[in-house]
Amino acid sequence: MLLQLSGIWKEYQIDEQVVFTALKDINLTIDEGEFTAIVGPSGSGKSTLMHLIGLLDHPSRGKIKIRNKDITILNDDEISTLRSEFVGFVFQSFNLINKLTVLENILIPTIYARKKLDYNPEEKAKYLIERFGLQGKENSYPNKISGGQQQRVAMARALIMDPKLILADEPTGNLDTKSGNEIMKLLKELNKTDRRTIVIVTHEADIATQTNRLIKMVDGQIVKI
Amino acid sequence: MNYFLFIIKSAAFDFSRNKGRTFLTSLGILIGVLSVVLLTAFGLGLKKYIADQFESLGTNLLRVLPGQPLRSGGFSGGPSSFGTIHFEEKDVVKLSRLRSLEVVVPVYYKSMDVVAGKNTEFATVYMTNSDVFKAINLNTEYGAPFTKQDVEKRSKVVVIGPKIAENLFADQKAAVDRSLKIEGQTFKVLGVLGAKGGGFGGPDLDSFIYMPYKTGYIFNTDKQFIILILKVKSDQSIETAKTEANDILLKRFKKDDFSIVEQGEILSAINSIFAVLNTVLIAIAAISLVVGGIGIMNIMYVTVTERIKEIGIRRALGARKKDILYQFLVESVILSLLGGLMGLLLAALIILFVQRFFPAYIDLQSIMLALGVSSAIGVIFGVFPAKKAADLAPIEAIRYE
Numbered sequence: 001m002l003l004q005l006s007g008i009w010k011e012y013q014i015d016e017q018v019v020f021t022a023l024k025d026i027n028l029t030i031d032e033g034e035f036t037a038i039v040g041p042s043g044s045g046k047s048t049l050m051h052l053i054g055l056l057d058h059p060s061r062g063k064i065k066i067r068n069k070d071i072t073i074l075n076d077d078e079i080s081t082l083r084s085e086f087v088g089f090v091f092q093s094f095n096l097i098n099k100l101t102v103l104e105n106i107l108i109p110t111i112y113a114r115k116k117l118d119y120n121p122e123e124k125a126k127y128l129i130e131r132f133g134l135q136g137k138e139n140s141y142p143n144k145i146s147g148g149q150q151q152r153v154a155m156a157r158a159l160i161m162d163p164k165l166i167l168a169d170e171p172t173g174n175l176d177t178k179s180g181n182e183i184m185k186l187l188k189e190l191n192k193t194d195r196r197t198i199v200i201v202t203h204e205a206d207i208a209t210q211t212n213r214l215i216k217m218v219d220g221q222i223v224k225i
Numbered sequence: 226m227n228y229f230l231f232i233i234k235s236a237a238f239d240f241s242r243n244k245g246r247t248f249l250t251s252l253g254i255l256i257g258v259l260s261v262v263l264l265t266a267f268g269l270g271l272k273k274y275i276a277d278q279f280e281s282l283g284t285n286l287l288r289v290l291p292g293q294p295l296r297s298g299g300f301s302g303g304p305s306s307f308g309t310i311h312f313e314e315k316d317v318v319k320l321s322r323l324r325s326l327e328v329v330v331p332v333y334y335k336s337m338d339v340v341a342g343k344n345t346e347f348a349t350v351y352m353t354n355s356d357v358f359k360a361i362n363l364n365t366e367y368g369a370p371f372t373k374q375d376v377e378k379r380s381k382v383v384v385i386g387p388k389i390a391e392n393l394f395a396d397q398k399a400a401v402d403r404s405l406k407i408e409g410q411t412f413k414v415l416g417v418l419g420a421k422g423g424g425f426g427g428p429d430l431d432s433f434i435y436m437p438y439k440t441g442y443i444f445n446t447d448k449q450f451i452i453l454i455l456k457v458k459s460d461q462s463i464e465t466a467k468t469e470a471n472d473i474l475l476k477r478f479k480k481d482d483f484s485i486v487e488q489g490e491i492l493s494a495i496n497s498i499f500a501v502l503n504t505v506l507i508a509i510a511a512i513s514l515v516v517g518g519i520g521i522m523n524i525m526y527v528t529v530t531e532r533i534k535e536i537g538i539r540r541a542l543g544a545r546k547k548d549i550l551y552q553f554l555v556e557s558v559i560l561s562l563l564g565g566l567m568g569l570l571l572a573a574l575i576i577l578f579v580q581r582f583f584p585a586y587i588d589l590q591s592i593m594l595a596l597g598v599s600s601a602i603g604v605i606f607g608v609f610p611a612k613k614a615a616d617l618a619p620i621e622a623i624r625y626e
Contacts, residue, residue, distance in 0.1 A: 056541055057620040077545050084543020095538045095623065099238040104231075111231050112543040157542070 001068070002164060002197055003030040003053060008062035010048050010220075022048045024220045026062070030199065032164065035191040037208040038201045040217035047169065049217065050201045054167045055083045081114050088158030092170035094150040096142035096157075103129070103138040106156045113161060121160065128156035132186065148179030155186060166190065168200045172207060184210055229555070236556040239528065240563075247560065250524045253517025254564025254602060255571070258595045260510035262572035262587060265594075268503035270585030272496055277584070279492050281421060282430075283361040285327075285460050286488045287467060289453040289474065293484050310482045311449035319473050320455065325466035328356035330454040331438055333445045339434060341393035341405040348389055350407065350434045352441025358384075360456040363435070368401035368416030375415075376437040382415045388431035390417045410443060412436070455485075463487060514598065517564065518606035525557050525610035536614050537622025550615040557607025558600050565599025 010023040022045045030036060030053075040046045051057040052064065055071065058079075064071050071082060088109075089095075096105045103125055110121040129138055132152040142150050151171060158166055168187065172180030184207065190196045200211060208214055216224040240247040291310045312331065320329045333352045338345055357363065358370045363384075371382050383405070387397050394400040397417045404411050421430040442448055457466040467485050474483055529536075536549055569592060579585050 051620050054541070056623065057618075077547075080540070080543055080545040083541065089541050091623075095534075095541070097535055097538060099235065099242070108539065109542045111228055112539070112545070112548055161543070 001029055002032045002034075002066070004028070004063075004065040004068075005052070006063050006065075008052065008059045008064070010045070010052065010057070011060045022220050023052075023059070026222060028215065028222065028225070030165075030197065032197055033191070033195050034197050034199075034213055035188070035211045036199045036213040036215060037211040038199065038215045038217060039203060039205070039208045042203065044217040045220040046201050046203075046217045048220075050167055050169055050199065053165075053199060054087050054089060055079050080112075084109060084112055085115060085161055086163055086165060088161065088163040088166045090151065090154050090158050090166065090168040090171045092173040094142070094147070094154045094174070096150055096153055098141060098143050101139045101141060102134065102145070102153050105142060105153055106160055109157065109161045117161075119162075125156065125160060128159055132156055146179070147175050148182060151175060151179070151183050152186070155183070155190075159190070164197055166196055166198045168198065170202055171200060172202070172204070180207075232552050232555045233559065235552070236559050239556070240560070246524065247563070250520055251517075251560055251564030251567065253520040254514065254561050254599050255517075255568040257510065257514030257517045258565045258568030258599055259572050259575075260513060261507055261598075262569060262591050262595050263575060264503060264507045264510055265591045266572065266576050266585040266587045267583075268499065268507075269588060270579075270583050271499055271503075273584045273586070275495055275499070276492060278421075279488055281362060282488075283456065284488065285457040285463060286360065287455040287457060287463070287470065287485050288488075288491070289455065289470065289483060289485050291451070291483055293481055310478055311447070311451065312453050313449060316474065316477065317450070317453065320453065320470055323466065323469050323473070325458060325462045325469055327456045327458045328360050330354055330357045330360045330456070331450040332357075332452045332454060333438060333441060333450050335444055337407050337444070339389070339393065339405055339407050341403065344393045346389055346392050346432070348432055348434050350383075350436055350441070350444070352436050352438040352445060354438055356456075357435060357454070360454055363421075364419050365416035366419040367398050368414070371415055371435070371437050376439050379440045379442075380437060381410065381412045381440055382437065383412045384416045384418060384435040385414055386418050386431040386433045387420045388429065389434065390414070392432075407434075408444065412440075514602060518561070518602040521557055521560055521603065522606040522610060524560075525553060525607055526613070528556070529553060529610050529614040532614075533617060533622050533625040536617055537619055537625060540617075540619035541623055546615040549617075550611045553611035553614045554604060554607050557611065558603030561599045561603030561606070562596065565595050568599075569595050 005026050005028045008023055008026040009021065012020045012022060014020050026049065038046045038049060048057070052059055058072065062072075066082070066086060071079065074082065097108070100108070103122075106125040106128065107121055110117060126138070129135060132155060134149060134152055134156070137145055137149060142153065145153070166187070171183050171187070175183065187198055187200070188210065191198050200207065202208055214224065215222055289312065314331070317329050317331045320326065330353055334349055335352075336347060336349045339348045339350075351357070354376055355371055355373050363370070365384060366387060368384075370384050371380065374380075375382055385393075385400065390397045390400040393405060394403055400414050400417050402414065404413050406412070418431070438445075438450075455466065455470060457463050467487070470485055474485075539549060573587060576585050576587055
């Protein structure tokens with residue numbers, strides 16, 4: 001078991017009287033090596049769930065355990081460290097930093113790394129650049145390359161710290177079908193050959209069917225696992 | 226890639242993308258540092274200038290003054306504290322017997338109209354003996370100084386400063402052997418002195434007229450002196466000479482009626498006045514540094530708001546709060562330091578130019594201070610915006626559009 005959510009609630013205080021409940025009593029276990037899709041209409045809470053899994057947000061109630069360790073009691077620095085080492089993010093809008101080159105973007109997580117890396121980050125970045133077909137773009141700036149290329153840079157960035165878990169939030173949402181398919185192919189490959197655990201949030205049924213496990217959400221609740 | 230190198234590169238990119246904004250923001254610090262460094266440099270220059278002037282007026286000098294004008298290190302009470310006593314020739318004679326003294330120079334001075342042909346100048350006439358030239362380093366450029374005999378014979382001769390020579394006779398050299406009139410009396414110009422400089426608020430030494438004191442009794446009917454200048458034989462015997470002269474004068478005057486001051490005491494009294502003035506000016510200039518700091522704080526808040534998304538991305542990729550804090554602090558320090566460096570550079574250029582006329586200079590201390598203060602301003606005024614950036618919730622930041 002890689003990740004376990006038990007009795008997770010996420011509530012937002014809209015004003016004094018109104019409380020919006022984004023997640024209701026979520027219980028979910030994700031095992032190592034899984035390739036999971038979280039699907040659901042917009043507003044179903046799937047993004048909120050992903051933010052909780054990605055340690056970007058914390059639940060109002062409930063426990064999140066990573067490898068049997070309760071992380072809801074950790075402080076901000078410890079959470080940041082865990083985020084740096086445990087999760088790799090791929091976002092819908094790529095979220096690259098435009099003032100840094102492709103290579104520098106890929107290296108950002110290593111700048112903030114607290115653990116000693118047992119590999120040379122630059123060499124690893126170059127390997128990932130080659131693996132994802134980005135040769136020659138190392139010193140380009142993100143706004144000078146195509147969307148598909150940008151998303152592959154984001155994937156290289158997500159992998160540079162060698163995380164157990166890759167979280168992809170609508171990874172194909174901003175891409176044309178061809179680029180989207182390429183990204184999906186890479187994600188599948190990462191799951192199959194690298195044995196990485198992958199969670200995709202998507203509203204595209206077509207994408208969801210390519211995964212091994214489907215989690216369907218409606219109104220902040222999991223309706224089908 | 227090194228952590229700080231990475232942060233600095235990222236800051237440099239933002240600065241180069243907003244060149245105009247970066248420059249305008251550092252301008253406040255630039256002006257602050259420029260004015261503080263310039264004022265410090267001028268203060269140092271003034272101190273050096275005064276010291277040089279004193280040096281050129283002779284060394285190992287003691288001045289006997291009426292009253293206690295220099296009590297407790299500053300001019301206390303203003304001109305009125307100059308007492309009413311006067312020195313007489315017998316004091317000069319008694320003091321001259323002291324072994325420790327080389328010469329004793331009595332001085333009476335009066336400002337009067339001096340006429341040569343059609344030209345009239347209002348000038349200070351120093352009535353003194355022939356030792357004055359040796360005591361305060363006066364050398365004649367043209368002609369010769371007056372002698373002991375001129376004093377004894379009450380010769381109607383004068384030695385004049387180069388500036389007044391030019392004003393009265395159009396040419397320094399031509400002034401020798403010409404005559405001038407002071408209050409209806411005619412005097413022959415024996416010599417013209419070399420230039421000493423002066424002005425800048427102090428006495429204009431080059432416009433003085435020197436006259437044998439006995440001749441001067443025409444204007445000084447009470448035969449009294451205002452100041453006695455004592456030149457001591459060597460600097461080791463200054464204290465001895467001071468005590469001995471004091472003992473002699475105490476026989477005739479009360480303790481508080483006169484004072485014997487060293488050149489150095491006068492120098493430090495003048496310096497302390499200028500130091501206070503300079504400090505006040507620098508303090509006023511330092512206000513502009515605070516204003517500059519506020520400008521930096523303002524722009525850092527704008528920068529943080531513009532880059533909320535970037536902060537969110539960095540947090541998602543593992544940056545801790547303090548990583549974000551450092552990033553923005555480094556940026557504000559660079560911004561402030563940039564202004565400080567430019568201010569320092571501009572100040573150096575101005576001082577380099579000014580040095581042709583005035584011995585102003587920038588010392589290492591003010592360089593360190595300028596850079597230290599501008600870094601400190603960067604930290605102080607950068608910490609609040611940086612804290613704001615660091616405290617953003619990662620999820621809010623990354624969702625921000």
